[in-house]
Amino acid sequence: MHQAGKITSHAAITAIGSYVPERVLTNSHLEQMVETSHEWIVQRTGIVERRIAAENEYCSDLCIAAVRDLQARYGIQLDDVDYIITATSSPDTVFPSMSARVQAAFGIHGCGATDVQAACAGFVSALQLANGLLLSGMHRKILVIGAETLSKITDYTDRTTCILFGDGASAVIVERTEETGSFIASAVSTDGDSGHHLYRSALSSEISGVPITANDKIIQNGREVYKWAVTSVSSGVKRLLNAADLTTDQIDWFVPHSANLRMIESICERTGIPLERTLYSLVHYGNTSAASIPLALDLAIQDNRIRQGQQILLYGFGGGLTQAGLILRWMLP
The missing domain is CATH 3.40.47.10 (Thiolase/Chalcone synthase)
Incomplete structure (x- = not known):
């Protein structure tokens, strides 16, 4: 849920x-x-x-x-x-x-x-x-x-x-801040039963009863993670927008985790957020997991795409399988 x-x-x-x-x-x-x-x-x-x-x-x-x-x-x-x-x-x-x-x-x-x-x-x-x-x-x-x-x-x-x-x-x-802050709405969700589709383990040889490889390396079932992200993340983004009483037109920039451009394109298509208003860092940096969203933000700040007062939707998703979303109003000049 x-x-x-x-x-x-x-x-x-x-x-x-x-x-x-x-x-x-x-x-x-x-x-x-x-x-x-x-x-x-x-x-x-x-x-x-x-x-x-x-x-x-x-x-x-x-x-x-x-x-x-x-x-x-x-x-x-x-x-x-x-x-x-x-x-x-x-x-x-x-x-x-x-x-x-x-x-x-x-x-x-x-x-x-x-x-x-x-x-x-x-x-x-x-x-x-x-x-x-x-x-x-x-x-x-x-x-x-x-x-x-x-x-x-x-x-x-x-x-x-x-x-x-x-x-x-x-x-x-x-x-x-003494005034109302820039964080507008938040969303979280976890599907731990599917954690065996994307994991790293050095000790345990099972997750939720499913055998896994404990070699301390990233192991991913790309097909299953892709299906989960496109469906679950898309619905999560919609719930976050609804909770904030905002439409996609009121979001200046969408910053999803930079996992895969094809995945991002599918999420944009399902949510109605144009790809032209989507920021990602994967082209030259690849999938940098926890660093991918702030790297994408900073790239856009450095080339003056992000402006003070704009509304930005951040959405991370991946191993867990966990997702977290945040809508904020950008206050940096």
Whole structure:
């Protein structure tokens, strides 16, 4: 069942920064690794290339670099950040968390730190949690990060998955506002019984009684995940719009998880949101899971497509099978 509704908010995004590794893995490179072709990959996914972390570059490094970019662009001080939330499925250490690693790197004291593991819905889930913490009155300034080094957990002998995934990170500051915040409506849904269609396991050999492979790599039943996303995510987006009393015409930008361009096209067709008003980061970055939505946002900010006052619908979906949606009014000039 989908839970969707208007929300109370005293929160707004006040800064954003991003980082992607230098190494580029093109479709031509993949042609030398597995039986595939540039044309086949583009036709099926829309992906042209993806960024890959260096051998000694890890998720925490990407998080820190994205936060540094945020600081450089907005002149943001971090010493008054009172909570850090990082969404990732590919941390270099399970504990300490990536958020704790960021806290240490920037010397932020008196600060809470936790990681969110909601796969491709992670960044939106982290924003939802940040809004709740700010609304509680206990916190005023939260650093939210979406970061992945999926190349570290990708099986490059499996042509069905290795063509998809890339590495990257993006960070935002979410601050308490005295006026009504920018978060308008929220939606969540999980289909845990179908979790065996997209997973990573190093220990357990079953999910919901279904045998799985515990090789610590991403394993996906692409056909089933595609069917789930096109049907369930499309209905979730519609419920979110209805809960907000908004029509598709009132949404300036739709930012779904950048999983697959064909999937996004099908979701747009079913929801009535034009592809021309849809932002994605997959063409040059691939599927970066928890980082894909903020990377797409930042690309659009840097080329002046996103403007202050516009209404934006963010929608993450993936492993779990979990989905999370958020409608916000963009307040950054």
